[in-house]
Amino acid sequence: MDTALSDPQNGSAEAASPANVTARPPSTPEGIALAYGSLLLMALLPIFFGALRSVRCARGKNASDMPETITSRDAARFPIIASCTLLGLYLFFKIFSQEYINLLLSMYFFVLGILALSHTIRSEGISAASEAAFSGASTGSQMRTWPLASFRARFESWL
Numbered sequence: 001m002d003t004a005l006s007d008p009q010n011g012s013a014e015a016a017s018p019a020n021v022t023a024r025p026p027s028t029p030e031g032i033a034l035a036y037g038s039l040l041l042m043a044l045l046p047i048f049f050g051a052l053r054s055v056r057c058a059r060g061k062n063a064s065d066m067p068e069t070i071t072s073r074d075a076a077r078f079p080i081i082a083s084c085t086l087l088g089l090y091l092f093f094k095i096f097s098q099e100y101i102n103l104l105l106s107m108y109f110f111v112l113g114i115l116a117l118s119h120t121i122r123s124e125g126i127s128a129a130s131e132a133a134f135s136g137a138s139t140g141s142q143m144r145t146w147p148l149a150s151f152r153a154r155f156e157s158w159l
Contacts, residue, residue, distance in 0.1 A: 093101065
């Protein structure tokens with residue numbers, strides 16, 4: 001028998017033997033229940049806490065401050081607009097190749113990342129701290145607090 005044919009790295013039948021394949025452990029009913037339960041919990045908790053927060057917010061405001069509601073005309077137009085959007089997406093993915101779509105998405109997320117980073121760098125707390133650090137005047141009255149303290153206070157008020 002030829003050594004080139006029996007070499008497992010050469011694509012022979014011995015290369016696909018079960019000894020060379022990485023075995024995946026079988027899924028158990030407990031594992032599946034845990035996975036689906038956690039997915040359900042992660043989907044429902046943000047909805048619940050968002051609804052709870054909006055109800056608390058609505059109790060403290062006037063009727064003029066309430067967000068606008070959907071009208072019957074908007075509700076009637078929604079399926080048509082959604083269908084046109086889905087048709088447009090379908091045609092977009094059928095017409096353009098995958099490499100162009102990947103390039104477009106990569107550029108989109110690149111630009112969003114740059115904008116988010118620039119917004120973070122230019123935020124008030126960071127600019128105030130950098131001004132105090134580089135101006136040489138670092139008295140206590142001129143130093144502003146970082147936005148983390150105000151975020152923590154807002155987060156604790158949600159709970």
